[in-house]
Amino acid sequence: xxxxxxxxxxxxxxxxxxxxxxxxxxxxxxxxxxxxxxxxxxxxxxxxxxxxxxxxxxxxxxxxxxxxxxxxxxxxxxxxxxxxxxxxxxxxxxxxxxxxxxxxxxxxxxxxxxxxxxxxxxxxxxxxxxxxxxxxxxxxxxxxxxxxxxxxxxxxxxxxxxxxxxxxxxxxxxxxxxxxxxxxxxxxxxxxxxxxxxxxxxxxxxxxxxxxxx
Numbered sequence: 669x670x671x672x673x674x675x676x677x678x679x680x681x682x683x684x685x686x687x688x689x690x691x692x693x694x695x696x697x698x699x700x701x702x703x704x705x706x707x708x709x710x711x712x713x714x715x716x717x718x719x720x721x722x723x724x725x726x727x728x729x730x731x732x733x734x735x736x737x738x739x740x741x742x743x744x745x746x747x748x749x750x751x752x753x754x755x756x757x758x759x760x761x762x763x764x765x766x767x768x769x770x771x772x773x774x775x776x777x778x779x780x781x782x783x784x785x786x787x788x789x790x791x792x793x794x795x796x797x798x799x800x801x802x803x804x805x806x807x808x809x810x811x812x813x814x815x816x817x818x819x820x821x822x823x824x825x826x827x828x829x830x831x832x833x834x835x836x837x838x839x840x841x842x843x844x845x846x847x848x849x850x851x852x853x854x855x856x857x858x859x860x861x862x863x864x865x866x867x868x869x870x871x872x873x874x875x876x877x878x879x880x881x882x
Contacts, residue, residue, distance in 0.1 A: 703757060710749070715743055719760045719831075722756070811842075811843065816861060
């Protein structure tokens, strides 16, 4: 299986894919299986090959915050320090390519590889900034609309899969599961989106979804 990764240039794509394929070990994870845990030593780097991954952090009062979701081609576990600030679990059965950070460091100075890792780091920062904006400045309906819009733009097809459950969405958006369900019902009732079961939807009115997401 060819690793699908999309940094900023074809050269970076090829270089990082070659390095990861050569140095990495493919590992299978079952749905909800832990990949790495919060406060664990961050000595490994992961790339999602198939499936989806969520990162979570348990707060001191026992509440859970979902940090982000990762899809094929995404690097997971990039850290500026020596430990993982979040845990990671498989959202579905998935395959990850796992590489030691020390092994990747041997390629430091390789322009294409460095560019690819820098691009992944930049995207991680942008993802965090967008998440902060959603949490702090948007209404419940706008939060859910933004979330669906992000998935729709990522997949690009007419039928969009929703690998995470309602509780995952709630913990990511800082809402209750009841509020998420209510907002989804509201968007469907307004013919903005249409759900086919709990895990697939299609956008019926892109203009309306875009206005809410913005």
